[in-house]
Amino acid sequence: xxxxxxxxxxxxxxxxxxRQQVRTLVAxxxxxxxxxxxxxxxxxxxxxxxxxxxxxxxxGMIWPKRYGGHERHPLERYVVxxxxxxxxxxxxxxxxxxxxxxxxxxxxxxxxxKEKYVPAIARGELWACIGLSEPNAGSDLASVRTQARxxxxxxxxxxxxxxxxxxxxxxxxxxxxxxxxxxxxxxGLSQFLIDMDTPGVIVRPIIDMAGxxxxxxVFFEDALIPHGALIGEEGAGWKQAxxxxxxxxxxxxxxxxxxxxxxxxxxxxxxxxxxxxxALIGRLTAELWTLRQMSMSVAAKLAAGDDPMxxxxxxxxxxxSFEQDLPKLVQAALPADFNLADxxxxxxxxxxxLIASHSFSLRGGTREIIRGIIARGLGLR
Amino acid sequence: xxxxxxxxxxxxxxxxxxxxxLEIAAAxxxxxxxxxxxxxxxxxxxxxxxxWGDFFAVLRLAGENTLSLPIGETILATRLLVDxxxxxxxxxxxxxxxxxxxxxxxxxxxxxxxxxxxLTLYRAASVTAAAASGDPLDAVTGDVMASxxxxxxxxxxGAFLRVAQSAGALDKALRMAMDYTGxxxxxxxxxxxxxxxxxxxxxxAVETAAIDVAGQGAAAAxxxxxxxxxxxxxxLRTNMAIGTGTSIAHQVHGAIGFTHEYDLHRYTRRLMGWRxxxxxxxxxxxxxxAFALKAGGAGLWGALxxxxxxxx
Numbered sequence: 245x246x247x248x249x250x251x252x253x254x255x256x257x258x259x260x261x262x263r264q265q266v267r268t269l270v271a272x273x274x275x276x277x278x279x280x281x282x283x284x285x286x287x288x289x290x291x292x293x294x295x296x297x298x299x300x301x302x303x304g305m306i307w308p309k310r311y312g313g314h315e316r317h318p319l320e321r322y323v324v325x326x327x328x329x330x331x332x333x334x335x336x337x338x339x340x341x342x343x344x345x346x347x348x349x350x351x352x353x354x355x356x357x358k359e360k361y362v363p364a365i366a367r368g369e370l371w372a373c374i375g376l377s378e379p380n381a382g383s384d385l386a387s388v389r390t391q392a393r394x395x396x397x398x399x400x401x402x403x404x405x406x407x408x409x410x411x412x413x414x415x416x417x418x419x420x421x422x423x424x425x426x427x428x429x430x431x432g433l434s435q436f437l438i439d440m441d442t443p444g445v446i447v448r449p450i451i452d453m454a455g456x457x458x459x460x461x462v463f464f465e466d467a468l469i470p471h472g473a474l475i476g477e478e479g480a481g482w483k484q485a486x487x488x489x490x491x492x493x494x495x496x497x498x499x500x501x502x503x504x505x506x507x508x509x510x511x512x513x514x515x516x517x518x519x520x521x522x523a524l525i526g527r528l529t530a531e532l533w534t535l536r537q538m539s540m541s542v543a544a545k546l547a548a549g550d551d552p553m554x555x556x557x558x559x560x561x562x563x564x565s566f567e568q569d570l571p572k573l574v575q576a577a578l579p580a581d582f583n584l585a586d587x588x589x590x591x592x593x594x595x596x597x598l599i600a601s602h603s604f605s606l607r608g609g610t611r612e613i614i615r616g617i618i619a620r621g622l623g624l625r
Numbered sequence: 626x627x628x629x630x631x632x633x634x635x636x637x638x639x640x641x642x643x644x645x646x647l648e649i650a651a652a653x654x655x656x657x658x659x660x661x662x663x664x665x666x667x668x669x670x671x672x673x674x675x676x677w678g679d680f681f682a683v684l685r686l687a688g689e690n691t692l693s694l695p696i697g698e699t700i701l702a703t704r705l706l707v708d709x710x711x712x713x714x715x716x717x718x719x720x721x722x723x724x725x726x727x728x729x730x731x732x733x734x735x736x737x738x739x740x741x742x743x744l745t746l747y748r749a750a751s752v753t754a755a756a757a758s759g760d761p762l763d764a765v766t767g768d769v770m771a772s773x774x775x776x777x778x779x780x781x782x783g784a785f786l787r788v789a790q791s792a793g794a795l796d797k798a799l800r801m802a803m804d805y806t807g808x809x810x811x812x813x814x815x816x817x818x819x820x821x822x823x824x825x826x827x828x829x830a831v832e833t834a835a836i837d838v839a840g841q842g843a844a845a846a847x848x849x850x851x852x853x854x855x856x857x858x859x860x861l862r863t864n865m866a867i868g869t870g871t872s873i874a875h876q877v878h879g880a881i882g883f884t885h886e887y888d889l890h891r892y893t894r895r896l897m898g899w900r901x902x903x904x905x906x907x908x909x910x911x912x913x914x915a916f917a918l919k920a921g922g923a924g925l926w927g928a929l930x931x932x933x934x935x936x937x
Contacts (some may be wrong), residue, residue, distance in 0.1 A: 248798060248834035250841035259934045263927075330926040496763070503926075511922035523907060526914030527865075529856040530858035533913075534835055535928065540933075558834045615827035616820075622803060622830055624817045 248555055251548065253540040254590030255319035262320060265326040280331030280596045281507075281591050284501045284604075286352060287458050289337025289413055293618035294368035294563070297328075297335075303342050307350060307474055312363030318547040322540070325481050327495040332504045334371035337413060341365045341372035343492060349437070352484060353474040361416060374576060375405040375419030375438070376485065383613050385420075386429045386482060390464060392421045392436065398471050399423075399436065399442070401464035409607075411447045411460035415440055422487045423478055431482035436473045443467065454599045492608055499535040499563030501604055502570040505530070505593050509574055512590040524577040531566050535559070554621030557614045564605040564614075571597040630679055637683045641690045649732050652694055653717055661696070662718075665704035672707070677847035681789045681840050688793025691891040693760050695719050695729040697786040702737040705782075709744045709773040720779045720786075726755075727872065728783075728902065730763030735770060737779060752855035759895030760900065765888035781853060783903035784860040785843055791863050791899055792836040794892040799829050801889055806877050822877055829873040832866035839863055848934065854916050854932065861909035867900045 273293050274487040281288045297303050305321040309525025328335050346365045349357055364370035382385045390403025402420065411417065424432030438445065444467030450459035476484045506528050513521050538559050545552045571594055575584075584591055605611040619625055640659045643650045656662070656712030665680055666672020675683075684697045695717050702718035721727040724747065727736055731754055736747040747767030755762050803826060806816035816822050839859035846852035871893045876883050882889045900906075920928035 247799070247830055248837045250838060250845070252845075253933070254935075260931075263930060263934070326930075327926075410931040460935045506917075507922035508927065509922070510917055510920075510925060513918075515918055517918070519911070522914035522918065523910040524914075525917050526910035526912065527861065527906070529703070529913045529917040530839075530909070531865075533855070533858040534839045534842070536929065538834070538838045543840065555834070558831050561831050562835060612824065615824045618827040618830055619823035622826060624803065624807070624823050624826060 248538065248541075248558060250537065250541045251544040253319060253322075253544045255323055256317050257320060259320075259323055260385065262323050263327050263341070264589065265300070266302070266324055267331065269296060269302075270328070270331045270333050273333075277332070279332075279407070279504075280360070280592050281334065283504045283593055283597055283598050285332045285334055285336065285502070285504075285537070286339045286497045287336045287409070287600075289410065290334035290335040291337065291373065291585065293334055294338040294371070296368070297338070298366060298368030300365045302581040303338060303368050304346055304362070307346060307362065307366060311350065311358055311524075312366035314366075320590070322400055322496070322543045322547075326500070326536075326539075329496050329500040330503055336410065337499075338365070338368050338369045340374060340410065341370060341416070343495070344374070345372035348418060348484075352435075353437075354472065354475075356472055357475060361437065364415075371410060371414045371613055372416040372418060373408050373411045373414040373440075373460075373462075375408060375417045375421075377405060377407040379406050383610055384431075385485075388420055388422050388433055390421050391425070392423050392469075393425075393433065394423070394471075395468075397468060399469050399473060401436075401469060403464050403505060405462040405464075406459075407450075408447075408460045408462050409458050411440070411462050412449060412457065417445075422479050423481075430482040432479055432486075434478045435475045435484050436469060436471060437475050438467070438469055442469055452603070454596065456600075475539060487545055493614070494539055494546070494552075494559040496536075496539055497607070498560045499532070499539060499566050500569040502597050502601060503532070505570055505590075505597050508590045508593045512588065518579065521577055521579075524573060528566075528570060528573070535563050535566060539563070554618055555616045557609075557621070560608065561611065561614045561618065564611065568601045568604045571601050629679050630682055633664075633673075633675065633679055634682055634686060637686055641692060641802045642689060644692055644694065645690065646692060649694060650716065652692075656694065656696065657697075657715075662699050662703045664700045666707050670707055672704075675784075677844040678841070681785075681792075681844040684789035685793040685796075685837075685840070686789035690793075691792050691888065695732065697790065698783075700731075701779075701782050701786060702735065705737050705739060705744055705775065705777045705779075706735075706746065708777065709775045710870055711744075711746060711771045711773055714748075714770070720783055722780045722783065722903065724765050724767050726902070727763050727765050729761050730765040731761055733765075734767065736767060739775050739777040739779045741776060741778040742774065743772060743785075744777060746770045758898035760898065762898065764835045778853075780903055781856045784909070785840075785847070785852075785856050787899040788836065788843060788856075788859050788863045791867055791896055792833070792840050794896050795829075795833045795836055795866065795870045795874075795898040796891060798870065798892045798896075799826070799833050801892075802829060802874050802877045805881075815881045816877065825877055829877075830868050832870040832873075834874075836863045836866045854913065857904075857909045857916070860904050861913060863907055864900045864906045864909070867896045871896050892895060 301314045302311040305316040392399040423434040444465045446463040448455045448461045632739035663672035664675045668674035699718040706920045717732045718735045719733040720737045731752045749765040751766045753764040843855040843859035846855035847866040
């Protein structure tokens, strides 16, 4: 029995030309991008670049044309994503909308919901956030207390979400909310599409230890949203929210967050560095290559209609460890007189990632939760 | 998996069962009769006509078994000799990078050494058996039987062979760890119900997956043509996984896994040996490092993607 069987990654069309299209687009915009903010770049938004991607047909790539999509192959989209991440393009603004929210609406939404939201996402104009985590819930996402009560005018929301990435820049939240009073755990939950400019929706920043504003608290204080804001089936929210998690666990964003530090290291040390540094670059390159094969293989399985939950979790576990260990390994192997405080690109990027990388094994499911999923896949629990 | 490969693996599994527990003198005639030695020889040259993916799958399966036979070495030596237009000696064969360390040297009817420009076939004249961590690894003195120009490199192909075997052997160690911890009761529940043990086993599974992916990725590159970088990366990643994986397999077994009687060491001893053979971490890290340095920081991504993209 094979633990991880490779599935051939074989996108249609002219793949090198598609890569070149992305590289050219990046080259015309990158002058304005700060090297530090280019690391972990799917946590950084840029309105102009999101719109440029939309104009170039590189958002909503696999969606129907009638909703602003481009009906490309999922593996063509994968090629575009890995190119953007490897280039350190600021894709964080639209990332969630393009990866999850748009597909979710297309799958479960009403015609009105599709027409209202999907074309705007594909243009790169509407960004979205995910309203899952709540105070004191931690990894136990089912302990949702935010409530929606149905009235004649619509649903009235009360409660609080937390750790909501990008809520301050998003126009839309896909939220998991308790609709059946007194229900417990996974039962009685429903999903809503909430316009962030709704009165009674209040966003407060949480500044992270890297000094960035990514997280937020989102409060609902008698926020009235229309009847038509419910997406999917009332009471089926948990099942809807946890379906297709493989989509968000195996993508190239799970191993490339520190990639630009490897690039900076190679550029800084020249062609013939100390053998220890060469060996570290070699080790990191071998790990990168292995992870890329893994992630592409899961993408190919997803494109073929499988749901490789365990293999996706393997990518996330290994990928997060790689991108998290990379800054520490580089720090340990640099020459003794390397000055972490100097203004060089290498020092700045390293300093930032030494701090930012602590979040890599938290977001999208903690390391412990992911390993629990793998253990379940092995039949241990 | 292709239908052909499924059939191939079924017959290889039956053969490996048949050979289990036999000494090499008794096992080899049966191996010869099965025709597996010609796995990589093209059909028009009278062979099985398998590809590198087939080779990976068969040798992975061999790694799951405790057979101490030069199966992969013989398959590779046969292919290289046929490619070079040389006669293939009868009996077990080996491949090596130098005669100082020849896998199964004491049993080999012929030893192939190829450095990318020239292939030489040796017959062992005298053998100094080394204390092996797993399978025999011997220093030999040899006479040249034949030689020919060849682009093959036994360092690379030997490394790929060890990756395939390691994938199977670490997978077997994982299965043994799951079985053992699933049965052994401690503190009122099975070890495998302890979260700490589950987390360790998850890491072992992830490392096993890494070898599988690296090996299949290298096989795909070999089937496309030149695979020097992919084999270097795969062997290095495999060596890393062996280090982490064997530790966990032993840790969750406790003392029983350290006994001679229990089978775990049949896999982990060989894994520890394979970790050095055909290139340790340092050897391959220098190669993959040189690949990245040559590409340069800005060029590395393009160098990687160009190796998997089909030409338009």
